[in-house]
Amino acid sequence: MNKIIEFQDVSKSFGSLQVLENLNMHVNSGEKLALIGPSGSGKTTILRILMTLEKIDGGVVKVDGDYLWHQKIGDKLEPASEKHLHKMRKNICMVFQQFNLFPHLTVLNNIVQPQILIKGVDKVDASNKAEELLALVGLEGKESHYPHQLSGGQQQRVAIARALAMDPKIMLFDEVTSALDPELVEEVLSVLRQLAENTNTTMLTVTHEMNFARDFADRVLFFEHGRIIESGPPDIMFTNPKESRTRDFLKNFIGGI
Amino acid sequence: MDWSWLVVQDVMPKMLAGLVITIQATFGGAILAYALGLLLAILKMSKNKPLAFSVYWSSEFVRRTPLLVQLYFLFYVLPDFGIFLEPMTAGIIGLGLHFSTYTSEVFRAGIENVPKGQWEAAKSLNYTPYKTMRYVILPQAIPPMIPPLANYLITMFKETPLLSAITVVELFNSASIYSNSNYKYLEPMTLVGVFFLLVSIPAAIIANRLEQKYKPEKVR
Ligand SMILES: Nc1ncnc2c1ncn2[C@@H]1O[C@H](COP(=O)(O)OP(=O)(O)O)[C@@H](O)[C@H]1O
Ligand SMILES: [Mg+2]
Numbered sequence: 001m002n003k004i005i006e007f008q009d010v011s012k013s014f015g016s017l018q019v020l021e022n023l024n025m026h027v028n029s030g031e032k033l034a035l036i037g038p039s040g041s042g043k044t045t046i047l048r049i050l051m052t053l054e055k056i057d058g059g060v061v062k063v064d065g066d067y068l069w070h071q072k073i074g075d076k077l078e079p080a081s082e083k084h085l086h087k088m089r090k091n092i093c094m095v096f097q098q099f100n101l102f103p104h105l106t107v108l109n110n111i112v113q114p115q116i117l118i119k120g121v122d123k124v125d126a127s128n129k130a131e132e133l134l135a136l137v138g139l140e141g142k143e144s145h146y147p148h149q150l151s152g153g154q155q156q157r158v159a160i161a162r163a164l165a166m167d168p169k170i171m172l173f174d175e176v177t178s179a180l181d182p183e184l185v186e187e188v189l190s191v192l193r194q195l196a197e198n199t200n201t202t203m204l205t206v207t208h209e210m211n212f213a214r215d216f217a218d219r220v221l222f223f224e225h226g227r228i229i230e231s232g233p234p235d236i237m238f239t240n241p242k243e244s245r246t247r248d249f250l251k252n253f254i255g256g257i
Numbered sequence: 258m259d260w261s262w263l264v265v266q267d268v269m270p271k272m273l274a275g276l277v278i279t280i281q282a283t284f285g286g287a288i289l290a291y292a293l294g295l296l297l298a299i300l301k302m303s304k305n306k307p308l309a310f311s312v313y314w315s316s317e318f319v320r321r322t323p324l325l326v327q328l329y330f331l332f333y334v335l336p337d338f339g340i341f342l343e344p345m346t347a348g349i350i351g352l353g354l355h356f357s358t359y360t361s362e363v364f365r366a367g368i369e370n371v372p373k374g375q376w377e378a379a380k381s382l383n384y385t386p387y388k389t390m391r392y393v394i395l396p397q398a399i400p401p402m403i404p405p406l407a408n409y410l411i412t413m414f415k416e417t418p419l420l421s422a423i424t425v426v427e428l429f430n431s432a433s434i435y436s437n438s439n440y441k442y443l444e445p446m447t448l449v450g451v452f453f454l455l456v457s458i459p460a461a462i463i464a465n466r467l468e469q470k471y472k473p474e475k476v477r
Contacts, residue, residue, distance in 0.1 A: 051381055082386075089383040100378035104396045114382040117392060166382060 003062075004029040004170060004202050005050065010059035012045055012226075019045050020226040022059065029169075030200040034213035034234070037223030038249060043206040045226075047172040050204070051094040052085050064091055064169065093168035097175045099155040101147040101162070107134070108143035111162045119166065126165075133161035137191050153184030157191055164195075171195075173205040185209070192216060210253045214238050222246045264444040268435045272445070275431030276452055282348050282427060283414045289353025290413065291406065294360030299390070301365055320358035325419050327351050332423035348420040348427075356413055363405045367398035404468040411460045415453065428452055 005027040012020040019042045027033055035043045048054040049061060052068070060077070061068040070077040071084050080088070101110050111130035115121040121129070134140055137157035147155050156176055163171060173192065177185040189212045196203060196216045207213050213220055213234060220237040222230045222245075230243045241247050300312040319327070331347040342350070371394050379389040421430035432445035 051377075053377055053380060086383065086385065089380070092381075094377075094381040096374060096378065096381075098374050100372075100374040102375070102378070102393055102397075113392065114384070117388055118383050162382070 002029050003027065004031075004064055005204075006060075006062040007046075008060050008062070010049070010061060011057045012042075012049065012054065013057055018226070020056075023226065023228070025221065025228060027170075027202060027204065029202055031202055032196045032216055032218045033202075033204045034217035034220045035204060035206045035223060036208070036210070036213060036220060036249075037229075041223040042226035043223055044174050047094060047174050047204060047206060050092060050170070051172060052089055052092075053094075063088060091169040092172065093163040093166045093170075094172040094174065095156070095159050095163050095176050097178050099147070099152070099159045099179070101155055101159055103147050105146075106143065107139070107145050107147065107150070107158050110147070110158060111165050114162065115165050129165055130161070133164050134158075136164075136194075137161045138187070151184055152180045153187045156180065156188045160188075160191055160195075168201065170202045170204070173203065173207075175206050175208065177207070177209060208253075210238065210250070222249065224249075261441070261444060264439075264441050265448065267439075268432065268441075268445050268448065271431045271435055272428060272448055272452065275426055275428040278345070278426060278431075279414070279417045279428040282345065282352060282417050282420055282425065283410065285345075285349035286352030286356065286413050287410050289349060290356035290360050290409065293353060293357035295364050297357055297361035298364035298368060301361065302368065316358040316361060319355060324351060324355045324416060325422060327355055328419060328423050344420070344423050344425045347423055348417075348425045351423075352413055352416065352420075356409055359409055360406060363402050363409070364398075367402040368394055370401070371397045400471050403471055404464060407460075407464040407467055411457060411464060414456065414460070 003026040005025075007023050007025045010020055010023045011018070023042075023046075035046065037043055045054060049056055050063070050068070056069050060070055066088065067077065067080070068085075068088050069080050071080050072078075101107075102113070105113060108127065108130050111133060112123070112126040115126035115129065116123060131140070131143070134143065137160055139154060139157055139161070142150065142154065142158075147158065150158065160176075176192070177188050180188065189209060192205070193212070193215050195201070203216075205213070205216060207216075215234075217234050219231060220234050221228050222237065222241070222243070224245060230237065230241055230246045232241075237246065238250065241250065297312060297316055301309050301316070303309045303312075328347065328351040331342060331351050332344065335342060335347075375393055375397065376389060379393045384393065417427050418429035420427050421433060424430075426434065429449050432449045436442045436445045
């Protein structure tokens with residue numbers, strides 16, 4: 001299977017805090033990956049590196065066979081130019097914990113504007129696609145609302161639709177239900193389950209919802225202090241993990257699994 | 258000293274012409290102050306530290322020195338370097354440059370108040386820095402900036418008499434020239450005050466309304 005994402009000896013520090021140390025991992029094309037682990041273990045940082053929101057200090061990241069943070073010039077690896085990063089970002093889109101919808105645009109225009117500005121889609125096609133995606137996430141009829149008129153769960157579903165409209169090869173979801181009231185979590189997770197089922201987009205999700213991770217993921221990675229302690233298919237990870245640290249971590253969620 | 262309506266009649270056409278110049282200088286200066294202010298704000302926030310630093314200190318320098326001195330410089334000193342400006346041009350540049358250092362702070366604060374998540378969402382959707390600014394950040398940053406920018410417009414209007422120092426015949430200067438040649442001060446100077454009030458008071462009321470309209474809690 002072809003590896004769409006590869007981390008090779010990736011290091012990342014914030015000041016004196018080393019968050020990732022020689023991290024090696026890969027993601028296969030079309031794979032659905034769940035990243036779990038205690039807070040502060042570097043899960044968000046991994047997604048943010050892929051979204052080019054955080055630079056790396058050492059190692060290389062490859063996306064779809066091309067260096068993400070570097071460019072090959074001759075046979076030397078140079079830091080990526082803004083132009084290269086722009087090209088690489090075409091393949092990747094991220095959905096955030098805080099939704100980050102554009103508050104000055106209607107729901108429809110949140111999904112239409114990026115298609116027109118970034119993908120050069122014409123207005124009619126962009127609107128049609130936005131309508132389709134809103135139906136997919138169960139929000140038909142909300143086109144002319146502004147984000148602040150929607151519940152958190154609805155806003156997050158708009159954010160997912162907006163990301164889908166860009167047709168990325170890779171989608172990143174960073175604790176997309178953590179900012180939601182408990183009763184709104186399920187409506188978002190069920191959209192993600194459905195996506196995982198029906199698309200061959202590669203998806204990485206950071207989550208504390210273990211039931212969801214089990215349904216969603218082909219493979220689960222357990223992180224601690226920026227290292228992968230254990231990884232495997234959800235059946236094994238959630239029922240019979242090898243590492244005691246994985247077991248200890250999962251104990252906290254026992255009621256939920 | 259008695260109020261003479263004859264003097265009023267005599268000076269009025271000159272003052273109306275002066276008022277037109279005042280308004281032109283105000284708006285000309287304001288357009289420059291807004292455009293340049295936005296540019297300065299963006300440069301001050303640049304990741305290029307030496308650039309951001311030098312723009313910050315040059316604009317502090319302009320802000321901390323009197324407008325009158327800057328006007329003299331533009332009009333009387335620049336010719337020594339072979340640069341000759343029309344009085345009105347020098348006036349508009351002076352006003353615009355001086356007030357751009359104030360408006361740039363309004364722009365900077367407005368832009369910095371847009372949450373970081375908005376920049377990140379734009380990047381995640383692959384917006385270029387220009388498109389991020391133009392379509393995501395400024396549309397959110399500008400509404401709360403409108404009241405302070407309107408207030409600077411009023412301040413600039415009130416500062417226009419300084420342009421008389423570089424021979425611009427604006428409202429005050431038109432009255433002053435008349436007064437000095439006819440030894441009539443009461444009517445022209447009263448009228449200057451009245452004219453300024455007639456414009457400033459409604460403008461202040463409008464600015465106040467804008468402030469109500471764009472109260473922070475309404476602009477999320
Ligand atoms: N911009 C930043 N500046 C300083 N420290 C940061 C920054 N971002 C993350 N960190 C720190 O890096 C560590 C890993 O963070 P993160 O990747 O968010 O972990 P997780 O998502 O697993 O909770 C944490 O200790 C966090 O405080
Ligand atoms: Mg996190």
